[in-house]
Amino acid sequence: MKGARGGGGTCRRTVRGYTERIISTVTTMGRTLSLLARLPRFEDDGITHRRDCECVRCDAGYRPTEHERAAARRRQVEQKAREQAAREATRRKERERMKLAVVDVFVDEQVRAANDQVQALRDARDRAAADERLAQLWQLRRAGLSLPEAIDEVERRAAGGTRD
Ligand SMILES: [Zn+2]
Numbered sequence: 092m093k094g095a096r097g098g099g100g101t102c103r104r105t106v107r108g109y110t111e112r113i114i115s116t117v118t119t120m121g122r123t124l125s126l127l128a129r130l131p132r133f134e135d136d137g138i139t140h141r142r143d144c145e146c147v148r149c150d151a152g153y154r155p156t157e158h159e160r161a162a163a164r165r166r167q168v169e170q171k172a173r174e175q176a177a178r179e180a181t182r183r184k185e186r187e188r189m190k191l192a193v194v195d196v197f198v199d200e201q202v203r204a205a206n207d208q209v210q211a212l213r214d215a216r217d218r219a220a221a222d223e224r225l226a227q228l229w230q231l232r233r234a235g236l237s238l239p240e241a242i243d244e245v246e247r248r249a250a251g252g253t254r255d
Contacts, residue, residue, distance in 0.1 A: 139163040224249060 131146035133139060139155050140146065155163070224245050231241035 134160075134163065136163055136167040220249075 132141040132144040227245045
């Protein structure tokens with residue numbers, strides 16, 4: 092029994108504790124809500140208080156004048172124009188960089204194509220020379236020269252050809 096009463100007492104104290112905490116929380120929330128309701132409302136610039144703003148400052152009569160509103164709007168327009176110009180400059184630079192990169196790639200491709208062409212011409216020339224030597228060898232063999240003799244003759248002619 093003693094234990095149970097003790098438990099009951101603890102329970103009542105706990106309930107009172109909870110209740111006090113709930114009341115305190117609700118009160119705080121109420122204050123927070125009323126504070127929220129009186130938070131400043133801003134124009135798009137995030138600085139100028141709106142005409143329907145009910146914050147403490149505006150209630151106290153420190154609303155922005157029409158002149159201040161006009162100045163704030165002008166500042167915002169100017170700021171937006173500056174940001175727009177900066178974005179355009181960035182885009183322009185990016186486009187120029189891209190153009191240069193494209194030119195680089197184009198030049199690289201032209202150089203590679205020219206190299207390939209030169210190589211193909213060299214290969215064709217080498218093939219033609221080899222064909223020519225084979226033809227000569229065949230001709231000399233048919234004329235009755237032995238293979239070593241024919242090879243010597245072809246090499247002699249080729250050596251003479253390079254001297255020209
Ligand atoms: Zn205000």
